[in-house]
Amino acid sequence: MSALLQINDLRVTFRTRYGEVTALDSVSLHVNAGETLGVVGESGCGKSITALSVMGLIPQPPGKIAGGEILLNGEDLTKVSEARMRGLRGSEVAMIFQEPMTSLNPVFTVGDQIAEAIMLHQKVSADQAMKDAIALLDRVGIPSPDRRARDFPHQLSGGMRQRVMIAMAVSCRPKVLIADEPTTALDVTVQAQIFDLLNEIQRDFGAAIVLITHDMGAISEMADRVAVMYAGRVIEDASADDVLDMPLHPYARGLINCIPNLGRDDDSLAEIPGVVPPLHLLGAGCAFADRCAHKAPRCAVEKPLLINHGHHPAACHAVEEGRL
């Protein structure tokens, strides 16, 4: 079966002052139409680089796609021309950014910005584009959209701005919508509204959503499937329910244990000791080994592969050996 978006063995490197650093190492993901894939992991584990790779927005240089392929409807995005990629951006793949405060152009009204996005990909008059923009603002739940269309970004609240970003992203009905931590900068109540909106949009437009987040709550609410990333690699790939109920990799277990549980008696939160190692210091072994309670000598020298060891794929020697 061929998925709508299929990433195979993607390798992205960056030239830094520490030499060549591998930001993504054989990352494989896929999303089907109408499905939501959650990509989780701590800061610096490669989630955003994955998103930017799909959009063709990795700054090159210093970045470089060193291997693998990104197939959108069978077309390899790592090989298409810049002109073709530009045509795909916005119309086939679109992206919602983390900071709605800074991802809108401050000197144009939000109506103008959405209308411009529409005119980039569709041959419509400026008047028609503005009408469509107002209809989209209405669709994403902005009250009195014809008045709001004439507002500048700084006149809107954070939640409203994120709604505007969503309106702009779906303006040309993209098949894949990448949401890079779309609610991190928002209030909790607004977060829930934005997730509801994304779910509705997905139902109406039939888009596949790639939801990048470090919030397991968001995953349980939104995602059909989950890919857990750590230090530039996918370490666990399963349905959302499986990952939440039965995480295999010690890191995935750690992430689940970090969720505060209102029903739980003890009020101490489990945490994962240590931090993600700097990418230029990754050795030959498992990147998580230094933080892992189940570390064995083998973990320091051999990279675990993402293999199905029974229930669903996970990249861990301990799982493979049945020690976990």
Add this chain to the structure above:
Amino acid sequence: MSEQDILNAGAESPALEAWRMFRRNIPALFGVVMLTVIVAATLYGTFFYSGDPFEIVWAPHEVPGATPEFPLGTDYLGRNIVAGMLTGGGPTLAVGAAAAAITMVIGIALGALAGYYGGWVDNLLMRITEFFQVLPALLFAMVLVTLLDPTLTTIAFAIGVVSWPQTARLTRAEFLKIKELEYVTAARAIGARNKRIIWRVILPNAMPPLIVSATLTIGVAILFEAGLSFLGLGDPNTMSWGLMIGANRDYILDAWWPVTFPGVAIFCTVFAVSLIGDGLNDAFNPKLRER
């Protein structure tokens, strides 16, 4: 009405807000009034003093006020200074404005390309900019004017050619800063091409400091024109304030007025332009004023 609405009550477009700030700035308004008077005088002054400002109409070095017909006196040849002041302002202002426009066009174009594309484009353009920067501006302008025949057009061109490096550097710095911002990535993510990102996304956001710089450039260009004329390199067939100062400078110890009045006019013009520039700067960066 949400809390955000209340906080934003009266909030307008950035340009309108800047205008609100500017309107409250007394020195800047004073500059606007002063410049308006000067421009009006040079535009309509010839209604009152028609005739050739080069024409010898009276005895040389008539003291101001001595003859009602020549309230500002006459120069070393007996030419009417009031006529010179009124007809000479236009060319001075026109050269200043034209030179500033040329400066902005070259500076913004090269600075934008260098800042946006970076890499070898940036390297090449910045080396060219540095080359122009290390040439002594006045000497270079003198050479250009001498080579090209002094007319108002070539003088404006020469001043523009020597003044653009600063604007280019400022534009480049703004582009370097703004191109990293998220809304530029967002614009790219909806499929905007480089041309659109440069002119529609980054440049409008880089405009405030550039407008301030353009205003101040007008002042500098007027001084430049005066300097060239003073050195005798101005257009000899067009009356300008700089020409009046240059022509009369040898007799300054005998007669102060033929040099002083055009000098004061240049001073007032540049001063007015600077006040407006400072006012625009405050209007675009309201936070800086609290320092």
